[in-house]
Amino acid sequence: MYTLHINELSETEFLNQYWQKKPLLIKAGFKDFADPLDAEELAGLAMEESIESRMVTNHDGWQCENGPFEDFSVLANDHATLLVQAVDHWHPEAAQLVEPFRFIPNWRIDDLMVSYSTPGGGVGPHLDQYDVFIIQGSGKRHWRVGNVDKNIKQFSADKALLQVGEFEAVIDVVLEPGDILYIPPSAPHEGYAVEPAINYSVGFRAPNQTDLLTAFADHLIDLDLGQARYSDADLNIQQSRGELTLPDITKLRHLMIDAIKDDNTFLRFIAEQLSEPKHDKDLLPLEPKLEPNELADFLREYPVIYKAGGLRSIYIAQKDSVLLAVEGHSFNLPSKHLSIIAALCDQQYQYTEQLLAHSDCLLFRQTLSTLINEGYWYAD
Numbered sequence: 459m460y461t462l463h464i465n466e467l468s469e470t471e472f473l474n475q476y477w478q479k480k481p482l483l484i485k486a487g488f489k490d491f492a493d494p495l496d497a498e499e500l501a502g503l504a505m506e507e508s509i510e511s512r513m514v515t516n517h518d519g520w521q522c523e524n525g526p527f528e529d530f531s532v533l534a535n536d537h538a539t540l541l542v543q544a545v546d547h548w549h550p551e552a553a554q555l556v557e558p559f560r561f562i563p564n565w566r567i568d569d570l571m572v573s574y575s576t577p578g579g580g581v582g583p584h585l586d587q588y589d590v591f592i593i594q595g596s597g598k599r600h601w602r603v604g605n606v607d608k609n610i611k612q613f614s615a616d617k618a619l620l621q622v623g624e625f626e627a628v629i630d631v632v633l634e635p636g637d638i639l640y641i642p643p644s645a646p647h648e649g650y651a652v653e654p655a656i657n658y659s660v661g662f663r664a665p666n667q668t669d670l671l672t673a674f675a676d677h678l679i680d681l682d683l684g685q686a687r688y689s690d691a692d693l694n695i696q697q698s699r700g701e702l703t704l705p706d707i708t709k710l711r712h713l714m715i716d717a718i719k720d721d722n723t724f725l726r727f728i729a730e731q732l733s734e735p736k737h738d739k740d741l742l743p744l745e746p747k748l749e750p751n752e753l754a755d756f757l758r759e760y761p762v763i764y765k766a767g768g769l770r771s772i773y774i775a776q777k778d779s780v781l782l783a784v785e786g787h788s789f790n791l792p793s794k795h796l797s798i799i800a801a802l803c804d805q806q807y808q809y810t811e812q813l814l815a816h817s818d819c820l821l822f823r824q825t826l827s828t829l830i831n832e833g834y835w836y837a838d
């Protein structure tokens with residue numbers, strides 16, 4: 459278990475003063491830090507087809523290759539970095555590093571990226587679209603971080619490597635094990651290993667308008683919704699036939715807004731969309747499948763069920779029901795299950811005794827057996 463100390467700040471003070479605003483150096487954020495994995499294990503993950511990885515070198519200019527990799531000889535030399543995405547989805551001990559940051563809601567958390575850099579290695583000066591906490595594991599790395607700059611120009615240093623030019627650093631530090639940097643979106647930064655170094659990046663996600671609108675349109679198409687059409691039974695003769703008038707534009711805009719305003723449609727869409735997985739994960743679907751009427755026996759047999767690593771589960775408390783969304787799938791349940799659904803989403807594991815108390819409801823049994831059958835929650 460890792461306990462986070464944000465200097466002398468409370469979580470609320472950190473959110474008010476730094477979150478999305480300015481970078482922060484957190485010295486000894488994790489005291490007596492012990493790495494949950496080593497470079498060999500990281501390389502093992504980077505060999506897997508279903509795990510996203512990159513190798514970045516800066517020998518004569520920048521080069522970036524995408525995994526999976528079989529040959530790691532480049533890491534025998536300086537100026538090389540191996541980066542592996544979504545390690546929390548595959549490595550339960552590494553996943554523990556995300557837990558101290560859950561004072562930020564689950565749906566905002568993306569994944570844990572882990573990098574191993576040889577001396578001089580890094581990904582160059584760049585900015586990220588999302589907030590990130592970079593934790594220093596073993597080794598040391600020299601970091602420079604600038605203030606948020608929304609106008610900074612990005613360019614491609616290599617086909618897959620966006621960088622920025624020179625920037626003024628407000629943090630210039632050699633990180634030691636357990637030190638943490640908080641870097642808000644659009645704050646330029648660069649880090650080069652001083653000695654072989656492991657870094658852990660807890661990354662966040664935040665959708666933009668295009669993401670949401672395109673996904674919303676897909677949702678309407680999938681469910682055959684959004685069929686209300688422009689109508690104008692009150693049409694009057696218009697002076698110029700070529701003109702699209704302001705009142706018509708307003709009506710058209712409202713036609714679109716009304717689709718989003720519809721709670722039934724929008725809440726299901728947003729819950730499914732924000733729980734949509736971005737990376738593969740290590741799921742263990744149950745075989746043979748559990749029938750809803752076998753659930754109670756299953757829950758009696760196993761005292762605890764665990765949430766799969768990196769599982770995206772969120773819920774929305776509604777007036778008469780609770781909407782649960784897991785990995786892009788939604789389930790509507792009566793409000794009497796709200797507290798147990800909240801517990802399932804909030805915690806990494808759940809005592810089955812408390813689930814048993816809800817198993818007289820068929821809808822609950824169907825939902826929970828689906829979640830277990832898919833491997834979203836599993837018994838050990």
Ligand code: SIN
Nearest residue numbers: 539573580581657659
């Ligand atoms: C890294 O660990 O090398 C990259 C972290 C980052 O700057 O985003």
Ligand code: CO
Nearest residue numbers: 584585586647
């Ligand atoms: Co970065």
